[in-house]
Amino acid sequence: MATKLVNKGNSVYEVSTSVNGAAWKDAQEKALKRLASKVEVKGFRKGNAPIELARQKINPADLINEAINLCLPAAYNDALKEHKLRPFGNPEVNVTSVKEDGFDVTFVVTTYPEVKLGQYKGIKVPLEVADVTEKEVKEAIDHLLADNSELVLKDGPAAKGDTVVFDFKGYIDGKEFEGGSADNYSLVLGSNQFIPGFEDQLVGVTSESKKDVLVKFPEQYVKDLAGKDAKFVCMIHEIKEKKVPELNEEFVASLNIEGVKTLDDLKKHEEKVLFEQKKHQAQNAQFTKILKTICDNAEITIADKVLEDEANRMKEDMIHQIEQNGLTFEQYKEITGMDDEKINAQFKQDAKNRLTEYVVIGEIGNAEHLTISKGEVDAYYENVAKQYNMKAEDVKKMFAVNESRIVENLYQNKIERFIIANNGDIKEEGEAKKADATATVEEKPAKKTAKKATTTKAKEGTTAKKTTTRKTTKKSTEEVKEETK
DSSP, X not given: OXXXXXXXXXXXXXXXXXXXXXXXXXXXXXXXXXXXXXXXXXXXXXXXXXXXXXHHTSOHHHHHHHHHHHHHHHHHHHHHHHHTOOBSSOOEEEEEEEETTEEEEEEEXXXXXXXXXXXXXXXXXXXXXXXXXXXXXXXXXXXXXXXXXXXXXXXXXXXXXXXXXXXXXXXXXXXXXXXXXXXXXXXXXXXXXXXXXXXXXXXXXXXXXXXXXXXXXXXXXXXXXXXXXXXXXXXXXXXXXXXXXXXXXXXXXXXXXXXXXXXXXXXXXXXXXXXXXXXXXXXXXXXXXXXXXXXXXXXXXXXXXXXXXXXXHHHHHHHHHHHHTTOOHHHHHHHHTOOHHHHHHHHHHHHHHHHHHHHHHHHHHHHTTOOOOHHHHXXXXXXXXXXXXXXXXXXXHHXXXXXXXXXXXXXXXXXXXXXXXXXXXXXXXXXXXXXXXXXXXXXXXXXXXXXXOSSOOOOTTOOOOSSOOOXXXXXXXXXXXXXXX
């Protein structure tokens, strides 16, 4: 199949090719058999009618389309190999003409971003872990007490920190407005769940009482309510207060923390937990600084279409989250004071940063010839099996269809450990090398703070369909681990 390559600029190429001869004839025969297996002809079981009888029931256009789709993967992969193109994502596919002896097709291929690494080793960024203070330990124990508190009915008036259970209806200009009412709502006074001034007016209310709350909606709010005066008629049902347990060894025992029996044990345990949290935060900050420096040192060219697609996906994710929280995108823009131009510009910049980090990390893996061995994959299965008290063989069977994702995660983590080992301080460099020897998803020394790009690079040999195919995303380590449950 002869092909023609046109460089459209900015990492976009147009490849035109034709499918004809034996390849086209073979595809038509396969398409006919495939479609015939779904045809019902009177007097024959479904899919068992003679091929010529089945042909009479098949729309000729469907037959041609099926044959074309059968040919596209090979045509696309041959074109990539001939011109040594490395695609990023799936191509746009345009069938330009169909003839009796074949068809012509054009693939618009966006290639993998061009990366020229600068310095990516020897960038010494220290690990700065803050000390744990006595005040922080006390606050942690206070949180434990609060978390293990009981809510009990209160006879007296409501105070800050109490929970008020009540019905409310909101009115503007004497008319009830949509979304301004609820029954048996539980509100912790001082939690700032409601608009400013609302919770303060409930301080002092008692059970089985009525209270009118007068407030003014903020100027930056939903358009229909912004800046308007409102009255909420509140019917108070119950007042509840927290009954905090006494801090003693009986409370310590109730926590069921292994090795923690006394108050002194609890303090040491919470100090250790806080230290690990601070260390994790410090590792994230360290990796972020290192990665930013590496990205700044690199020269990267990313196609506009890739940036646009990534920005659009990020925006769609945000809109989905907004809608899950009960707002529309238009309401979100009203509340934040942002317009489409500002939001789109922000997402484009975020997409550029995310993709830059993604391709730079990948290029470091290529430059250092990092790979994942069978032994490392087996070690991952052993680790998961140990965590969930399973047999490694059972874990392996469970993840057989997802092994490529597991390998991808292991590979990503290995690159990140390499980056830390070659750019962190001396202590962390030694720890990272030690962690690299075990090579498990859970044991990487620092989790990359920037999310991986949701665009998945198309590997060489990726197939093509007649229409633009669906993008996929890599599973995070947490999602892979979740599947074992």
